[in-house]
Amino acid sequence: MELLPKIPTAKAPAERFSGDVWVDMLAQGVPPSRLVAAEVRFAPCSRTAWHRHALGQTLHVTAGRGLVATxxxxxxxxxxxxxxxxxxxxxxxxxxxxxxxxxxxAISESGGDPAVADVDWVEHVTDDEYRTAATSL
Structure with a gap:
């Protein structure tokens, strides 16, 4: 058993997120584990860019209201x-x-390096795409 060091809260990178988003890494699996888990906090209207995970992703909401769209x-x-x-x-x-x-x-798996969750990031979600999804609220 080992107490792992805490990783400081980080502002999410503007290349992958729109608005104010903060990330706390919770776990980066120690091999052979491939687990990657983070708490992600979004300000109103903030969001990720379009992305996909090679091995899928599970999100568990702990506070507030939000959207996920495909x-x-x-x-x-x-x-x-x-x-x-x-x-x-x-x-x-x-x-x-x-x-x-x-x-x-946010919970996902890496394909080998637990520090990399095997995510393909592409363009930002446009304001029109966001507004269209938000009509579901």
């Missing part, structure tokens, strides 16, 4: 206690509602 236009409204899974390779984004903060635990 390229086909599917939208799930997120509330505390909700858990959503995006399967391997599914393009999606997630973030806070326009008038609420949102926090979730």
């Amino acid at each position: 390229r086909d236009g599917s939208v799930i409204v997120l509330r505390p206690g909700d858990t959503v899974h995006t399967p391997p390779g599914e393009w999606h984004w997630h973030g806070a509602a326009p008038d609420h903060f949102m926090a979730h635990i």
